[in-house]
Amino acid sequence: MTEGLRAAVAAGRLSPGSRLPATRLLAGELGVSRGVVVQAYQRLADEGLAEARTGSGTVVTGRGVRRAPRPAGDRRRALDELRLPISTTDGVDIDLSPGVPDLSAFPRAAWLRAERAVLDRVTAADLRYGDPGGTPRLRAELVGWLARTRGVRCEADDVVVTAGVAQGLALLAQVLRARGVDALAVEDPGSRGATDQMVFWGMRPTGIGVDEHGMRVGELVATGVRAALLTPAHQFPTGVVLSPERRRELLAWANRDGGLVIEDDYDAEHRYDRAPVAALQGSAPERVAYLGSVSKSLAPAMRTGWLIAPRGMQAELLAAKHASDLGNPALPQLVLAQLLSSGDHDRHLRAVRTRQRSRRDALIAGLRAHLPEARVAGVAAGLHVLVLLPGTADDVVLAGRVAAAGVQVQPLSWHRRRPGPPGLVIGYAAHPPDRLAEAAARIGRALSRPGP
Numbered sequence: 001m002t003e004g005l006r007a008a009v010a011a012g013r014l015s016p017g018s019r020l021p022a023t024r025l026l027a028g029e030l031g032v033s034r035g036v037v038v039q040a041y042q043r044l045a046d047e048g049l050a051e052a053r054t055g056s057g058t059v060v061t062g063r064g065v066r067r068a069p070r071p072a073g074d075r076r077r078a079l080d081e082l083r084l085p086i087s088t089t090d091g092v093d094i095d096l097s098p099g100v101p102d103l104s105a106f107p108r109a110a111w112l113r114a115e116r117a118v119l120d121r122v123t124a125a126d127l128r129y130g131d132p133g134g135t136p137r138l139r140a141e142l143v144g145w146l147a148r149t150r151g152v153r154c155e156a157d158d159v160v161v162t163a164g165v166a167q168g169l170a171l172l173a174q175v176l177r178a179r180g181v182d183a184l185a186v187e188d189p190g191s192r193g194a195t196d197q198m199v200f201w202g203m204r205p206t207g208i209g210v211d212e213h214g215m216r217v218g219e220l221v222a223t224g225v226r227a228a229l230l231t232p233a234h235q236f237p238t239g240v241v242l243s244p245e246r247r248r249e250l251l252a253w254a255n256r257d258g259g260l261v262i263e264d265d266y267d268a269e270h271r272y273d274r275a276p277v278a279a280l281q282g283s284a285p286e287r288v289a290y291l292g293s294v295s296k297s298l299a300p301a302m303r304t305g306w307l308i309a310p311r312g313m314q315a316e317l318l319a320a321k322h323a324s325d326l327g328n329p330a331l332p333q334l335v336l337a338q339l340l341s342s343g344d345h346d347r348h349l350r351a352v353r354t355r356q357r358s359r360r361d362a363l364i365a366g367l368r369a370h371l372p373e374a375r376v377a378g379v380a381a382g383l384h385v386l387v388l389l390p391g392t393a394d395d396v397v398l399a400g401r402v403a404a405a406g407v408q409v410q411p412l413s414w415h416r417r418r419p420g421p422p423g424l425v426i427g428y429a430a431h432p433p434d435r436l437a438e439a440a441a442r443i444g445r446a447l448s449r450p451g452p
Helices: 002-011 023-030 034-046 074-082 108-121 136-150 164-178 192-200 217-223 244-257 311-325 330-342 344-370 395-404 433-448
Strands: 050-053 057-060 159-162 183-188 204-211 227-230 260-264 288-293 305-308 375-377 384-388 423-427
Touching: 002 034, 023 034, 034 050, 034 057, 108 330, 108 344, 136 159, 136 305, 136 330, 159 164, 159 311, 164 192, 164 260, 164 288, 164 305, 164 311, 183 192, 183 217, 192 204, 192 227, 204 217, 217 244, 244 260, 330 344, 344 375, 344 384, 344 433, 395 423, 395 433
Parallel strands: 183 204, 183 227, 227 260, 260 288
Antiparallel strands: 050 057, 159 305, 288 305, 375 384, 384 423
């Protein structure tokens, strides 16, 4: 017994601070006398591997155990390569990475009320393995809310609740690959994260240019691909809206060539200076797969989103979702459904839009004051702006100079597939106006001094 306990401590299965079972309980489980266990514990204590503590029993100390060191920095390097928002550069104290909402505004009180209401009436059936596509109540609430706010046309059975847009993209990629489709048109510039997600699942992206009217559909038609991924309501990162003419051309391509439009409704709920733009899905439900989430309205860590795809794909998508995780956790789905039905979610969005507008205004004012030669685009909606810079400098180098000043931004070239003018993609949602004003001043100073 002593050898087994010693090996468990050395291997890390019993880590420092772990409390060993009471001697009487362990003796009963192993079918040995209590004296055998007491003796084993005493030997561990004599070797400095454990100690008896008043009120805590016998606790593992692990003193004297030598373990092979973990390779330094492997995890951090992996996160840096993924360019995740948690991978903040050392020395940065103002992180303006795009896509991060104002997490301090999370509606804690409303969430708690909704959670209590859900727990008061949740049934045993609600806690069983359920429909992999999501709880019926959330799917029904999403149908009404998306119809009212985004013009989406669907029924509850059309909705697949996902772990965010990322999982929706993964499910679509798996189904497309199974159907023999592995080529995908993507916006250029466009979301690097979404493109990387599709590449991971075996899709081959082809960049299609974006101008002031959105994706150049003529280029798309010329490629012969059968699937296209777009952010039509608020293009990332340029902020442009797909024009009515381009929308018609895109849907004509999908109908004529049997194409699939994957519509990522990226941060469409955040708008300030223009009327909402209806989702493409409402115009062609059998040609559009619609994706959305609460990552920008509530928090990315909620990992809750939705996928509404053409009905001919739904059986395959549900099978892929079931194989992936058997479905999202039920209680958070029911809480979100309660927030939607009570109106608390809409009230939260209205309050957040007011906060975001003031933050956007502070950043734009600061950039215009400290970087007057730059052009700021994509300001009417969303959680970020695009700063287009004069000249031909390497924007990765420029972003590095800004990071050295303590501000993290993303170079536009990260999101390009082809060469183009330099720029910076700057998020503003996560910081108050005074910090954004300070960030703009630092950016201006960093870019105005001669570079290496």
